[in-house]
Amino acid sequence: MFKSYLKVAIRNIIKYKYFSIVNVLGLSLGMSFSLLLITFYIFISSFDDFHTKKENIYRVISTLQKKTADPKDFASAPAALAKSLQDRSAGIREIVRINTSFGGDIVSNKLNLPVRGYYADANFFKVFDFEMMQGNPATALSEPNSMVLTESMAKKIDATGNLLGHTVEIEGVGNFEVTGVIRDQNRTHLQFETLVSFSTLSAAVRGEESDPNQWVSFRGQYLYVLLNDAVTAGQLQQSLDRISHDVSDPSQQAKVSFKLQALGDITPGPDLEDATAPDTDTTLLVVFGTICLLILLPACFNYANISIARALKRSKEIGLRKTMGGARIQIFIQFTIETIAITVIALAGGILIFMVIAPEFKSMMMAASWLDLSLTWEAAGIFLLFAIATGLVAGVFPALHFAGLNPIQSLKGQSGSKSLYGVRIRRALIIFQFALSFCFIVSLFVFSRQYRYNLNFNFGFHTENILNVELQGVDPVTFKSEFSRLASVQELSMSSGILGLSYSSTMIREQRGGDSLSVFQHFVDTDYIGNLGLSLLAGRNFPEASLQRERCMVVNEEFLRTWKIATPAEALGKTFVVDGKELEVIGVLKNFNFGPLQVPIKSFILRTDPSQFTYGNVKVASADIQATLALMEKTWNKLSSNRKFEARFHDYDMQRAYDFYWALLKIIGYMGLLAVAISLLGLLGMVVYTTETRIKEVGIRKVLGASETGIVYLLSRDFLKLMLWATGFAVPASLLLFDNFLSAVQYYRVSLNAWDLISSFGVFFSIGIATIASQTWKAAAANPVDTLRHE
Template sequence: LQFDTRSNWSISGIYVSFFVLVCFAVMVLLVACLNYVLLSLAGSASRTREIGVRKVIGATRKMIRFQFLSESIVIILISVPVSLLLLYLILPEFNDFMGRSLTLTGSGSKWIAALAFIILFTGILAGGYPAAALSHLLPQKILKSNTSGNYKARFSGLLIVFQFTACLVMLICAVIMYSQMKMIQTRDLGFNKEQIIAISTKNDHAVSPEKIIGNFRNELASEPNVLMISALAFDFGDIGGISSKVNGEGKQTFEYYTWVDYDFFELLDIKLAEGRFFSRNFADTVPRRFVVNQAFADQLKLESGATSVLGKMPNRPDDEIVGVVNNFNFESLENEVKPIAFELGGHNGDQMLVKVSPTDVPGSIAKLEQTWKKVVGDNKFTFTFFDDFINNQYKRYTQWIRLVTISTCLAIGIACLGLLGIISLAVINRTKEIGIRKVLGASTSALLALFSKYYLSLIVVAFVLAAPAAFYLSSKWMQDFAYKINIGWTHYVYPLTGLIVLALLIVGSQVIKTTKINPAETLRSE
């Protein structure tokens, strides 16, 4: 985890997101382990006689269990170097994709300890049940029967349900998270962020921010592609000050303050609800004059009972409100619109906003850089497009969605491989039955329905288990957003439909392949 001290993401939000991420990682590991168990049980028919013979010649249950656990751990040991090689190869691409700088460096002893724990834990988790189940088989029953029996059928179904449950939880969460971020990205923020260039004027230059902004205005006054210039005391989204008081109902209320320059509201196309904006035609610095948002005005009206907030502020004779603007999202959408009062004074601040004509944006940037060198000198010209500056507030969530998508695809891929193996073995074991049914007139669609209904019932059971778990995890993840989507039936139906279609494709491909075999070949020995 990388903590950003300027982020609005609360510590509780970080822990919740970390918790959700850990849940996803555990589910991916669980799906992989269940896959191994499923395939071990499905392939155990060919090993039951081996176990029976070993028991007859003196092998104990402990020895049988040790054998299967050892095989599981050996397979994992073989996979470790392959996994590390793949990790080494894909890590640079992953860092580029996620905007991270993860490395494989670290203490050798810690790596060895972590790998040893993962190998033992995964080996026991994956091989524990097959070892226990197969070691309990009685040799006389094994050697008398031609098959391993159906002792494992119900448990295999249970494992498939768990796999589908994990996949559906991740898939539903991914759909809900994507919908939430789509809403965030398309929501009207209450201002226009296009064709605006944000320039950092933080006071680390030889020239003060006030002179930089003033000189920029003078130098670019006749530049046709530069439409408007304004500034903020702090970066857009950062609150300058806060005050609290207790209202008449005994509740604590808060007021937030920050400083902006002339033309700030006009540059961002923020709508005026009442009064006027800051103007050079008025002495808006003495006494202190404010333009407030609607949330501030509503709170003040509630406290004072006034119908309009324009004029002197209650109990503050030196402060005057000259205008009220419509609410806009000054902070990220993780926060509700706060009651904010804007005071004139951004000309001596951290960020300058320049609105340029869309006809020649590269030329405008070149002109701004040229002016910067003339005004400031050789100090670095640091700028960003304002829409990128706003969107960067949600960059971590975009990266989060990518990671969730990768994890979900990985889990579904693993589960589908397991389902493919199970279906393949099931169809092979029932090849003669399929041949007999074909001879008796069964169609391919009837055979497909015969095999599909069992797995569809497992998916339905998994969905019933997954839906509340997915709702809990996604609701936890969204709790730090002030504006949330309404989780509806589509967020559940689409993942369920997708998984059903995927399962039907897997089942159908194996059944159709088997139905193409001539029944005379499958029934020749009968």
């Protein structure tokens, strides 16, 4: 029986090629984004599955409640908690402490290779099953200054990767003996390139000295416990509650509590502060899944719409089947199998589209290094089940409709679908589809303007032809002396960061006392203000003597507002205490955007401390930039032969900082294309239905003298009304959406304006009218002799 159903389904798919192609295309578009979600979820839900003891491994997470702020949930926990748990809890097999502060540059063998990783307890490999390729996991982290490398990092240091027993020097940190090499593993929430023995840290950092502050200041510290089979998480939680009660100090005005998080609940899991895992929280999945539904459900609805539009052509077939004894369930199964066959065919198209958009999705997620969206056999099997489920969702409504047809009406060619199309809910769904399409079209206009706005934004300082060179420990005075000799160098200054992208912060208070306030800062030399084109409203630049001893600072206008200083002139001469130093205000700068456009201009100061300089800001004037860079690299090699010349143009870095919007624009463009295409296919199905049910009416009107234009308008006006209704709902929804979304993403942003709405309206109606006209004009142009004979 199933073979017969399948054969009939394939015959019908081939017979009605036009509708089959339209349905396959619509479902392919609708499923493609859902396939992306399925693959993403398969990947992140498999994190840490390779650990054999995963069912008994838990991470301790913390909630910090300060009286002056809302409670915050942290993935980290105090290192001192390990000893308390050991002393006061039974049934713990192992406790592993991790500190994520390890990092630096490898300078051995003339390498300039940054490396990041964790300090970890010696029993790390007793809990976690990372595959050891070289070395003994039982002793690899037992001694201070022991280091375990990942395979990829080992091969970066030495092409062979055979480093067991070798010594690696980390600049400013020390020498480390390589005691192991482990195989790379990207399906883990622990993202590291190297592990260093926890005993390398001082006793204070290890949490082995009495310090009340360590219980409320624990960023970068993590705690994992491996329980015995006989011990439950609930039993250990009781111990954590008791410890929390004992260590919460009222004098600190803070309370900390601890909870256990199963290893399998970390990814995907709740969004926690100080997390080591990539951004895979459940909120992201909910948003992602909602978008998938907004695209997939209209595609399923369109299939039902087009299928019922074909009822006139298949009603006699159904009537004949019922007359010959076909039961309702058999008709239902027949049409359901036909739908599933179409969705399985559409799956192939969906997979092709998925393979095209997957790299763009990784780019938008900033996850090119860790996210694996490759197609596996497991994913293929789930894709097939998903296609079958989609077929059931899309086909159940048409199957029920056809199965319920009266055989006598069916043999007379009366499908009974006319009343179905009068149901209000169907019109509401069509309006929803059109409104969704309109919102996506508006989003394309808005985000494209936002991207151009970011690139052309006036930050209040110069970025053109300024090359930022990483000092990498080179003496700033020597660097400035050597590079200033180059003919292509117009100006040269020093700084602690890249203006517009990076900055630091500290606390500041008035000299006479009072509360301390947060202030953002940059450390610069005497040439920086002129080189970057910053505007002094009052006062003067830094004197040369300030580089020998820090005594003064230059502030921005916002600093004056923070401290309620009326004019720039009044600020001059005032003294503030910063990091224990008394600094006099000698200048006031016109406000400029010292940070990314995501944050507003706030209180900001420029200071002088050569030990903080990390960049040389070189203003270049050259007709041959490649030759200039080569000469600079040659000069650099004289200063540091073991470090690679690292330099990027300031405006290039600024542009790269907003690549997120370009990736977002492409993803939204794709989703908009899907939404619009699916809506147009649904519109096409309705137009086909209307022209087929009113074909005799069209013939009669033409015989009575109606013009083709009038008939086209007659057949189209109901659809145009639906599009107008959709626009009416979409405009306020767009205003609300972009006002809230853009304000959350970026402080300096464009606003949705009338031109965006008018342009979107024009595009929306142009493609809608073109779709409608493709069928209504065909019906209006038909010979009335043929249409009046239509059965």
